[in-house]
Amino acid sequence: MKIRSTHYQVQVKIFEMAGCVYTRTKGDHLIYHYPGAVRPVVIPKYKEVPTFGLGSNFAHLDGGTIKKEVQI
DSSP: OOOOOBOHHHHHHHHHHTTOEEEEEETTEEEEEOTTOSSOEEEEOOSSBOHHHHHHHHHHSGGGTHHHHHTO
């Protein structure tokens, strides 16, 4: 399945379903924390967030294994 660019609110729902918790907003970026992750998940408030942003955020979570659970 090909991952397409999505609205930032869709990505917020995906990462909240994966267990991320909203921490703060910095400028036009939403910062989420995932328990055990080394880096925070950063979601820009864009109409269309590029696919590389989604992929890199999943890579920060458990080495990308959470991606299989959410089934995007």
